[in-house]
Amino acid sequence: MGEERVRFESLKKLRRFFINYSKDKFGVVGFVILATIAALAVLAPYLPMANPTILIYKPFLSPSLEHPMGTDALGRDLLSRVIWGARTSIAIGIMAALISFIVGLTLGGIAGYYGGLLDDFICRVVDVFLVIPVFFLALFIVAIYGGNVFYVMAVIGLLIWPSNARIIRAQVLTVKEGEFVQAAKVIGVSNLKILFQHIVPNSIQPLIANTILQSAGAMITEAGLSFLGLGDPNAITWGKMIYLGQVYVTTCWWISVFPGLMLLLTVFALHLIGDAASKIFSPKG
Amino acid sequence: MEAIVKTVNLKKYFPHEKTIFKVKSYIRAVDGVDVSLYPREIVGLVGESGSGKTTLGKVLAKLEDPTEGKVLFQREDVTKVKGKNLKSFRRKVQMIFQNPYTSFDPRYSIHSSLLEPINTHIRGLAEEEKRGMVHKILEDVGLMPPKEFLYRYPHEMSGGQLQRASIARAMLLNPQLLIADEPTSMLDASLRVGILNLLMNIKKEHKSSILFITHDIATAKHICDRIIVMYLGKVVEVAEAEELIENPMHPYVEALMGSVLTANPKAPEAEVRISGEPQLSIKSKGCRLAPRCLYAEEACKTIEPPLLEVKKGHFAACHKFSRSSK
Amino acid sequence: MTKVDIIKIEDLSVEYSFRGKTVKALSNVSFDVPPRKITAILGESGSGKSTLAKTILGVLPPNGRVVKGKIFFQDKNLLQLSGKEIQEIRGKRISLIPQNALNALSPIHKIGNQLSEVLKERTMLPKDKALQRVKEVFKIVGLSEEMVNKYFFELSGGMRERTLIAASLLCNPDLVIADEPTTGLDAIIQYKLLKEFRSLQAKTGLTMIFISHDISACARVSDMVAVLYGGFLFEYGPSGDVFLNPRNPYTFMLLRSHTDIKKEKGDIVEIKGSPVDLLNPPTGCFFHPRCPYAEAICREELPPIKEVEQEHFIQCHFSFEGGLKWKQ
Numbered sequence: 001m002g003e004e005r006v007r008f009e010s011l012k013k014l015r016r017f018f019i020n021y022s023k024d025k026f027g028v029v030g031f032v033i034l035a036t037i038a039a040l041a042v043l044a045p046y047l048p049m050a051n052p053t054i055l056i057y058k059p060f061l062s063p064s065l066e067h068p069m070g071t072d073a074l075g076r077d078l079l080s081r082v083i084w085g086a087r088t089s090i091a092i093g094i095m096a097a098l099i100s101f102i103v104g105l106t107l108g109g110i111a112g113y114y115g116g117l118l119d120d121f122i123c124r125v126v127d128v129f130l131v132i133p134v135f136f137l138a139l140f141i142v143a144i145y146g147g148n149v150f151y152v153m154a155v156i157g158l159l160i161w162p163s164n165a166r167i168i169r170a171q172v173l174t175v176k177e178g179e180f181v182q183a184a185k186v187i188g189v190s191n192l193k194i195l196f197q198h199i200v201p202n203s204i205q206p207l208i209a210n211t212i213l214q215s216a217g218a219m220i221t222e223a224g225l226s227f228l229g230l231g232d233p234n235a236i237t238w239g240k241m242i243y244l245g246q247v248y249v250t251t252c253w254w255i256s257v258f259p260g261l262m263l264l265l266t267v268f269a270l271h272l273i274g275d276a277a278s279k280i281f282s283p284k285g
Numbered sequence: 286m287e288a289i290v291k292t293v294n295l296k297k298y299f300p301h302e303k304t305i306f307k308v309k310s311y312i313r314a315v316d317g318v319d320v321s322l323y324p325r326e327i328v329g330l331v332g333e334s335g336s337g338k339t340t341l342g343k344v345l346a347k348l349e350d351p352t353e354g355k356v357l358f359q360r361e362d363v364t365k366v367k368g369k370n371l372k373s374f375r376r377k378v379q380m381i382f383q384n385p386y387t388s389f390d391p392r393y394s395i396h397s398s399l400l401e402p403i404n405t406h407i408r409g410l411a412e413e414e415k416r417g418m419v420h421k422i423l424e425d426v427g428l429m430p431p432k433e434f435l436y437r438y439p440h441e442m443s444g445g446q447l448q449r450a451s452i453a454r455a456m457l458l459n460p461q462l463l464i465a466d467e468p469t470s471m472l473d474a475s476l477r478v479g480i481l482n483l484l485m486n487i488k489k490e491h492k493s494s495i496l497f498i499t500h501d502i503a504t505a506k507h508i509c510d511r512i513i514v515m516y517l518g519k520v521v522e523v524a525e526a527e528e529l530i531e532n533p534m535h536p537y538v539e540a541l542m543g544s545v546l547t548a549n550p551k552a553p554e555a556e557v558r559i560s561g562e563p564q565l566s567i568k569s570k571g572c573r574l575a576p577r578c579l580y581a582e583e584a585c586k587t588i589e590p591p592l593l594e595v596k597k598g599h600f601a602a603c604h605k606f607s608r609s610s611k
Numbered sequence: 612m613t614k615v616d617i618i619k620i621e622d623l624s625v626e627y628s629f630r631g632k633t634v635k636a637l638s639n640v641s642f643d644v645p646p647r648k649i650t651a652i653l654g655e656s657g658s659g660k661s662t663l664a665k666t667i668l669g670v671l672p673p674n675g676r677v678v679k680g681k682i683f684f685q686d687k688n689l690l691q692l693s694g695k696e697i698q699e700i701r702g703k704r705i706s707l708i709p710q711n712a713l714n715a716l717s718p719i720h721k722i723g724n725q726l727s728e729v730l731k732e733r734t735m736l737p738k739d740k741a742l743q744r745v746k747e748v749f750k751i752v753g754l755s756e757e758m759v760n761k762y763f764f765e766l767s768g769g770m771r772e773r774t775l776i777a778a779s780l781l782c783n784p785d786l787v788i789a790d791e792p793t794t795g796l797d798a799i800i801q802y803k804l805l806k807e808f809r810s811l812q813a814k815t816g817l818t819m820i821f822i823s824h825d826i827s828a829c830a831r832v833s834d835m836v837a838v839l840y841g842g843f844l845f846e847y848g849p850s851g852d853v854f855l856n857p858r859n860p861y862t863f864m865l866l867r868s869h870t871d872i873k874k875e876k877g878d879i880v881e882i883k884g885s886p887v888d889l890l891n892p893p894t895g896c897f898f899h900p901r902c903p904y905a906e907a908i909c910r911e912e913l914p915p916i917k918e919v920e921q922e923h924f925i926q927c928h929f930s931f932e933g934g935l936k937w938k939q
Contacts, residue, residue: 201390473886474826478879503870548869557799557803
């Protein structure tokens, strides 16, 4: 009976979050946009649209009823390419953000909790990373090692974790002085358990908002890499499509513009969501 | 009777002014303290802000490491204990804090918080056994029926109830010493008695000792067997509770007893022979009270008075007594 | 009431709206604050004592409202004054000594300047005269003149309290409301401060309201005391009468549970139950679930107000002639 109550309480917290969230109009708009795009991306294989890789249509068709976004240089239907592209682009955004979240959380949490030389060391590493321009380093690595999708995800994720680490470290420094941490110590709970079972759950909220924004940034970075011709030659991503269409932008503008618009819309939606989330998670009062 | 805890010249200093390379001065929170705690007694550790009582409590609970000196627990030197030995120490010495609301992780139900000590120290218990232990301790502390409180969250309990839960968590594994840091200071007057009665009951039923840290000597009177009074990091007087309150010997304790208010508008006013306010000692030698003490003489400013047994079981650290013993 | 009272509170009821529910913070409170005396308002948390202070000063938060009642200050009903009129009174005729927190005053300005700024604002005094007055008031509260150059955080707890007292006296108010002035201070400082409250009051003829949850402090400093519980005024009268011969069960039980230094060890009795939940209050008398003297009527009806002795009032269904059993 009681276990249900505990679950109910966590659901109540979630429900309260959704109620607060739904009061933020911009957040709701962002959520709707993202949900639509994500739904389209997930359902792509089942949607009644043209195959994105088959070159059966006439190239350079401008947008029409039959091809709402036109066709590209090789005669591929752009609408279906854009929707399939969503899968890759969003996946990269999410995965990179997730990697950044995990690495940032671990390193920031350890730095904040253990302090001392470990903290100093991690902070210096963070400082170094923050100085490096992410895009150029990503460019460099991808240029040398190849542009496989997973590579791109990993590289971006492993370059943007420092801001997460900083946020978590600051939170941990505050939370660890709290009396319930002292209480856990006095009970005999091990340091690692205290860190991950008590301190981190109480510190994590600002990190969620940051991670949402980071996924948007990761998508743009990937787009940038693809735009420069690096990036996975086999994958369909929006950046790649923009790259392929740039030569024709003065005449067949739709080839670059539509993927670009989709990217813009997705990033915009993510920012609205991230802002709404950070408003809810920020300290009361 | 053998003491369960004994401190030997215990010191805890905190850096005060420092440069990158070294520390220039320290705050001497605990400055050479020798105390003993015996089985089955409630000892009051009384002092004002800056006295070092909370710091001493934390060092005894091993939440802080001493700067110098030793802590002996059941004759073993636990000052530098680590690992498995530290864990077994933790089973024997527990602590509760002033604010019950910040003593619990707000995201854990009371049930989860109470399971923590069990899961940390005992392996291989079945779920029913654990539940049984939790139920029993909740009944022991007066949170009845236990089902009512198990699945609540800290913010859903009143201060008095939550402090009882805090005591429950500390007593689950039957520690020999419970350090209570101002457990009633944040509670309403009408709820304090409940907690005091509970602590006295715990001493009887669980056969533990309790170190009751407080700034309120009146509350200490009603629960403590012995009282230790601290001032600016040093122990100034130790005696049985009623003896100390009836016959204070140290000028600071004298002044304290004169200042304590009673709920009687017609009570006569006492004389309080002390001036000014305490100054956190950074570089003083001699008696810490000397700058304020109206009995002070030259020797008081340079020589620290030793803690002497002036009467049987009644100790005071004042030159008044070392002078007369010459 | 007799004499010219400084403040007359008549049948005051104040409510807060909280998450769609109504919380009755004060219910039908009536008492007087006699001039040149210290009246204590004694109550635990949730008793309504802060609400009372805020209502007198006209600083209730937006979700609070006065449902009924009057507060007369020198023949004017404070609750019916315009914003401008209240401005004239607040800080000048009625002033507040706020709770002694580190952020009661600005940390980046010297206290002398802060106080003289406030004084200039309220009275249009020129700068040098204002600083003069600040130094005067500092002397009255036992602070040396040099203190005007200190910063608030440099001061000890006792000195901070004195600074706040000084601030409240700047415009020579008729009434000073002190909100928990000794809470958090060490015993010896508290004792000295209370002595000075009394001597200050005797010297200047000030009228004071002393709000506190500290039973002994209220007993020692006040001439009259009002005991609040759950928004109800359960007992009001001269301190000597109320503390030594309480006639309301709550007061009696409160005093019995008090860990007083002069009591025998263990002569303290628990008040069973939990403090009033104002979001779900009991029916009838709010104290009845915890009252050992409660009977059926206490559960059904709100208790009436009675005068049990000259100027000694209680709100209770019973009168306990001859007083409740009290051991000193």
